[in-house]
Amino acid sequence: MNEFLKKLMNAAKAEGIEACEAYIVERDSFRAMVTDGDVTEYNTNATKGLGFRGMKDGKMGYSSTEAFDDNAVEQLVRGVVESAELSEDDDPVFLYDGNTETPKLDLTNDELYNLDPYEKIARVQAMEKAIKAYDERIDKAARNMIQTGRYTIRIINSYGMDRSFTEDSCVMYGQATAKQEGHIATGFFGRGGRSFELLDAQLIGSEVAKSAVEKLGAEQIPSGRYRVIIHRDAMVDLLETFSGIFSAETAQKGLSLLKGRLGETIAAECVTIIDDPLLLDGLDARPFDAEGVPSKAHTVVENGVFKTFLHNLKTAHKDGVETTGNASKAGYASSVHVSPSNFFIRGGHKSFEELLTEMDTGVVITEVSGLHAGANPVSGDFSLLSKGYMVQNGKREKAVEQITVAGNFYDLLKNARAMADDMAFPLGSMGSPSIDVGELSISGC
Amino acid sequence: MINPILAQEALNLALSTGGDFAEIFLEDRRNNTLVLQNDRLETVNSGRIHGAGIRVYVGLNAVYTYTNDTDREGMLRCAKKAAQAVRDQKEGLVKAKPFYTPAMETVHTFRQLPSQTAAKQKADILRAANAAARSVSNEISQAVCTYTDSEQDVLICNSEGLFVTDRRVYTRMACTAVASSGMENQSGSENPGAMMGYELFLDRVDPAYYGAKAAKTAVTMLHAPQCPSGVMPVAIDNGFGGVIFHEACGHSLEATSVAFGMSEFCGKLGQQIAAPCVTAIDDGTLPNEWGSEHVDDEGTPTTKLVLIENGVLKNYMIDRLNGKRMNMAPTGSGRRQSYAFAPTSRMRNTYIAAGNDDNEEIISSMGNGLYAAKMGGGSVNPATGEFNFAVQEGYLVKDGKIASPVRGASLIGKGADVLMKIDRVGKDMKMAQGMCGSMSGSVPTNVGEPMIRVSAITVGGRA
Structure with missing residues (x-):
C-alpha cells in the first residue's frame, strides 16, 4: 500500500494537483446467520477501498477505487483533475496539516478479533434457544445474526499528515414471531459494542422474545390527540433521522430551520444535546474525524439553548468559527460532509415509572417504522407507523398497533416535559432517554 | 474479466471441503456522481468498485466470502477461505463441470455510454x-x-458449468x-x-x-394545511403510487421471507389473496427498464412473472438457495447490490396491471377521502404484513371532488387486508424508479400501477 500511495502522490503532483489526500478504509468482517440452529449464512471478508481528493486552482476534486494497480493511479488522478476543473464551488476548501495531538482511545480488542468463528456461532445458537424457551407463544426465531469486524481508517496527505486508528466491534441481534389466536407479532432486539461479553445470549434472547410476546393482542385505538411518552428505543430513531438539522452544512444549504438561531432557545429547558466522539459507550468513538481533526466533545443544545452547529473545516471557515471535528464520509468513496459522532440527549433524574405516573393516562410509543419515508428532515414533520401501549392511572395497559404518531421534530423539542434517567445507546451511536413529549396526534380507527 | 481456467481452479478449491455447489460473482463497476446545489455544480465524484464474491452451498446452508484482490492469488485465497469456513469438513466429492455459456438474446442495448x-x-x-x-x-x-x-460488468460462473456475463x-x-x-x-x-x-x-x-x-x-x-387523521377511502395515482404494492405485498412474496416462514403469504399459492380486480406482475425482461437485467446476479435468465392473477396468488419470487429450501425453481430474482453481498430474491419491475376503470369515476364515486397524487417511500414487516408509506402530495376529496391539498399524510395497514380492499383499478399503468433496500443491499427496482382505489385505509395526519 505504501508503494501505491507514493506513486499516487507523485503522479498527482506531476499533474499539477497542489495538495492531495488519501483516505483508506480496510475492513475485516465476519457475519453468521442462524435459523433453527443451522448456520444458514456464513460470510467472511477482507476488503479495502481508497478515496482520493485533491486541490487544483483552489477547487476540490474527488475520486475513489477498490483496485490497486497502475491503472488505478491514473484513474484516481484523472478523476480528481476532471472533478476539480468542473467544480463551481468557490468556497475555500482545506486539507488539515495534522500538526496536533490526537486523544488516545483504545478501540481494539484482540481477544474479540481472534475469537474462533464457531464460538461466535455458538453464542447466536444459545440466544436462539433462549428466545424459544422464553414463552410457549413464540412461533419462530429465524435469521438470528452475529457480526464482528475490525476496520482501520488511515488518512495521509501531502502536508505530511499520516494518522490512523483501528476499531473492533461486534453486534448480535435476534428476531422472533409470536402467535396467539391468529394474531402474529414480531420482536427484535440487539446489542453491540467492543467486547464479546456484552453479547449475553440469555439477556438478548429474552428481550427478543419479550418484545414479540408483549405485542400479542395489540389493538388500534381511536384517532385523536393523546398524551405521549416516547420510549428511548423509538426516540433514538427519531433523533437519528433529524440529527442533520444540527449540521452547519445542512444549515448553509438552507435545509435546516435552525439557520440563524444560534444562542436562541429552541427547546424546552430539560433538553440538553451532546456530541461526544470520545465516549466509549457509543459505537462512533474515534480519535479524529474524516479530515484528521482531533476529536472533542461539544454541547449542541444546553438547557434548551442552541449553542453550536456541528462543523467540518469548510463549513467552519464559512461561518467564521473553529471546526467541531465532525467531518464525515459515508464511506471511503464519499466526499466530506458533516455528521454527528456519538450524539445523545442527556437523561434526567426521574425513573421511567415516575414518568408514567406523572402522565397518568396516555400512550407509550416503543417502536416507529419507515423513517426514511414518513419523516421529512427538511420540514421537521413526521407521521410514522408506531407501536406501543396504553397507560392508565400510571400503569401499563393493553398493547397498541396500527397507529401513526404525527408531529414536528422542532415542536417536539419545545414541548418536551421531562426526561427519564434511562439514557443509553441501544444499538449504535445515537443515545436518548425516554421522553415525555406532551401531546401528539395519533391516527387509528 | 477472469480466465476460465483460474475460475475452475477457484471453484474446485471452494468445493474441496465438502461443498456441493460453488459460485463466483465478479464485478467491475464505474460510478459517477454530480451534485448541483446553491445554483452551482458543487460535487463531481467518480469511483471504481471492483471485487469478487465466492459462495459455497453445503445442503441448505451457505458460506460467502468476498475480496477486492481478483488476481490469481487473491481469488484462490478467497476460495480457500470459503472452503475453510465449511463446518463439518470432509473430502470434496463434487467437482466443477466444464463451462458452457447459454445462448442469450440481447434485449437491453446502450447507445451512449x-x-x-x-x-x-x-x-x-x-x-x-x-x-x-x-x-x-x-x-x-x-x-x-x-x-x-x-x-456495471458482471461475470457469474458456477460449479454446474454456467459461465455468463452481463x-x-x-x-x-x-x-x-x-x-x-x-x-x-x-x-x-x-x-x-x-x-x-x-x-x-x-x-x-x-x-x-x-x-x-x-x-x-x-x-x-x-400552502397546504395538515392532513386529517382517520380511516377513509384513498385513490392512489399511477407511477410511484405502485409503491403500495411493493410494500404491502411484494416484499412478502420474496423467497427471502417465504422460505423461512416469515411471510403472511406462506402456503397461499392458488388462494385468493387480493380483490379480483388485482393482477400483479414482476417483470425483469422489459427492455432497458430500471429493474431489468438479462440474467440475475446468480446467472439465471430473468423472467416475466405473474405474481397475482385476478386476485389469486400464482408465484413467489425465488432465488437459487431459497428455491432449494422451498423445493421450487428459481425465477431469475436473485439480486445483490454488489459483490459485497450474497444474493437473495428481490423484486425487479413490479406493477399492478391495467384494469378497466376510469380515473374520473374513481374520484367522483369515492365520496369523502384522500387522493394521493404522489407517493413517497415506505417499508414493511413481511411477517405481519404491516406496511407504511408517505404521501408526498395529497388532496382531500369532498363529495367526489378534489378539494384542497393536504400535507404530512402517511398510509398504514396490513398487506393481506389492503389487497382485498382495492375496489378500482384504472387503465393507465405507469412505472417509476426506486432503490429498494433489503438483505442483499440496495438494488434498482421499478414500481408501477394505474390509478387504484382502496375502499378504507388508515390515514395518519395531524388535523
Whole structure:
C-alpha cells in the first residue's frame, strides 16, 4: 500500500494537483446467520477501498477505487483533475496539516478479533434457544445474526499528515414471531459494542422474545390527540433521522430551520444535546474525524439553548468559527460532509415509572417504522407507523398497533416535559432517554 | 474479466471441503456522481468498485466470502477461505463441470455510454433541472439536483458449468426542491432513471419537466394545511403510487421471507389473496427498464412473472438457495447490490396491471377521502404484513371532488387486508424508479400501477 500511495502522490503532483489526500478504509468482517440452529449464512471478508481528493486552482476534486494497480493511479488522478476543473464551488476548501495531538482511545480488542468463528456461532445458537424457551407463544426465531469486524481508517496527505486508528466491534441481534389466536407479532432486539461479553445470549434472547410476546393482542385505538411518552428505543430513531438539522452544512444549504438561531432557545429547558466522539459507550468513538481533526466533545443544545452547529473545516471557515471535528464520509468513496459522532440527549433524574405516573393516562410509543419515508428532515414533520401501549392511572395497559404518531421534530423539542434517567445507546451511536413529549396526534380507527 | 481456467481452479478449491455447489460473482463497476446545489455544480465524484464474491452451498446452508484482490492469488485465497469456513469438513466429492455459456438474446442495448459522455454534458442536465425548479416560484429556496450513472460488468460462473456475463448501465437524475416561507420548509422530489446510457435524456427524460414538477409539489405543500387523521377511502395515482404494492405485498412474496416462514403469504399459492380486480406482475425482461437485467446476479435468465392473477396468488419470487429450501425453481430474482453481498430474491419491475376503470369515476364515486397524487417511500414487516408509506402530495376529496391539498399524510395497514380492499383499478399503468433496500443491499427496482382505489385505509395526519 505504501508503494501505491507514493506513486499516487507523485503522479498527482506531476499533474499539477497542489495538495492531495488519501483516505483508506480496510475492513475485516465476519457475519453468521442462524435459523433453527443451522448456520444458514456464513460470510467472511477482507476488503479495502481508497478515496482520493485533491486541490487544483483552489477547487476540490474527488475520486475513489477498490483496485490497486497502475491503472488505478491514473484513474484516481484523472478523476480528481476532471472533478476539480468542473467544480463551481468557490468556497475555500482545506486539507488539515495534522500538526496536533490526537486523544488516545483504545478501540481494539484482540481477544474479540481472534475469537474462533464457531464460538461466535455458538453464542447466536444459545440466544436462539433462549428466545424459544422464553414463552410457549413464540412461533419462530429465524435469521438470528452475529457480526464482528475490525476496520482501520488511515488518512495521509501531502502536508505530511499520516494518522490512523483501528476499531473492533461486534453486534448480535435476534428476531422472533409470536402467535396467539391468529394474531402474529414480531420482536427484535440487539446489542453491540467492543467486547464479546456484552453479547449475553440469555439477556438478548429474552428481550427478543419479550418484545414479540408483549405485542400479542395489540389493538388500534381511536384517532385523536393523546398524551405521549416516547420510549428511548423509538426516540433514538427519531433523533437519528433529524440529527442533520444540527449540521452547519445542512444549515448553509438552507435545509435546516435552525439557520440563524444560534444562542436562541429552541427547546424546552430539560433538553440538553451532546456530541461526544470520545465516549466509549457509543459505537462512533474515534480519535479524529474524516479530515484528521482531533476529536472533542461539544454541547449542541444546553438547557434548551442552541449553542453550536456541528462543523467540518469548510463549513467552519464559512461561518467564521473553529471546526467541531465532525467531518464525515459515508464511506471511503464519499466526499466530506458533516455528521454527528456519538450524539445523545442527556437523561434526567426521574425513573421511567415516575414518568408514567406523572402522565397518568396516555400512550407509550416503543417502536416507529419507515423513517426514511414518513419523516421529512427538511420540514421537521413526521407521521410514522408506531407501536406501543396504553397507560392508565400510571400503569401499563393493553398493547397498541396500527397507529401513526404525527408531529414536528422542532415542536417536539419545545414541548418536551421531562426526561427519564434511562439514557443509553441501544444499538449504535445515537443515545436518548425516554421522553415525555406532551401531546401528539395519533391516527387509528 | 477472469480466465476460465483460474475460475475452475477457484471453484474446485471452494468445493474441496465438502461443498456441493460453488459460485463466483465478479464485478467491475464505474460510478459517477454530480451534485448541483446553491445554483452551482458543487460535487463531481467518480469511483471504481471492483471485487469478487465466492459462495459455497453445503445442503441448505451457505458460506460467502468476498475480496477486492481478483488476481490469481487473491481469488484462490478467497476460495480457500470459503472452503475453510465449511463446518463439518470432509473430502470434496463434487467437482466443477466444464463451462458452457447459454445462448442469450440481447434485449437491453446502450447507445451512449456514460464513460463516453463528457462530464459537462452531464452537468447540463442538472442545470436544466435546477433552472426549471427555480423558475416555478420565488418561494423555491433551494434545489439539490443529482446526476448518477454507472456501468456495471458482471461475470457469474458456477460449479454446474454456467459461465455468463452481463452489462448493466444505469443513468438517473434526481431533483429535490425546497419551498420555504422562512418559518416552514416543504420539499418535493423527482427521481427518473432507466437502465440506459445518456440516451435517457434524449429518449425519455426531460430534466426541466422533472425539476419543475418537484418544485410545484414543494410549493403546493407549503400552502397546504395538515392532513386529517382517520380511516377513509384513498385513490392512489399511477407511477410511484405502485409503491403500495411493493410494500404491502411484494416484499412478502420474496423467497427471502417465504422460505423461512416469515411471510403472511406462506402456503397461499392458488388462494385468493387480493380483490379480483388485482393482477400483479414482476417483470425483469422489459427492455432497458430500471429493474431489468438479462440474467440475475446468480446467472439465471430473468423472467416475466405473474405474481397475482385476478386476485389469486400464482408465484413467489425465488432465488437459487431459497428455491432449494422451498423445493421450487428459481425465477431469475436473485439480486445483490454488489459483490459485497450474497444474493437473495428481490423484486425487479413490479406493477399492478391495467384494469378497466376510469380515473374520473374513481374520484367522483369515492365520496369523502384522500387522493394521493404522489407517493413517497415506505417499508414493511413481511411477517405481519404491516406496511407504511408517505404521501408526498395529497388532496382531500369532498363529495367526489378534489378539494384542497393536504400535507404530512402517511398510509398504514396490513398487506393481506389492503389487497382485498382495492375496489378500482384504472387503465393507465405507469412505472417509476426506486432503490429498494433489503438483505442483499440496495438494488434498482421499478414500481408501477394505474390509478387504484382502496375502499378504507388508515390515514395518519395531524388535523
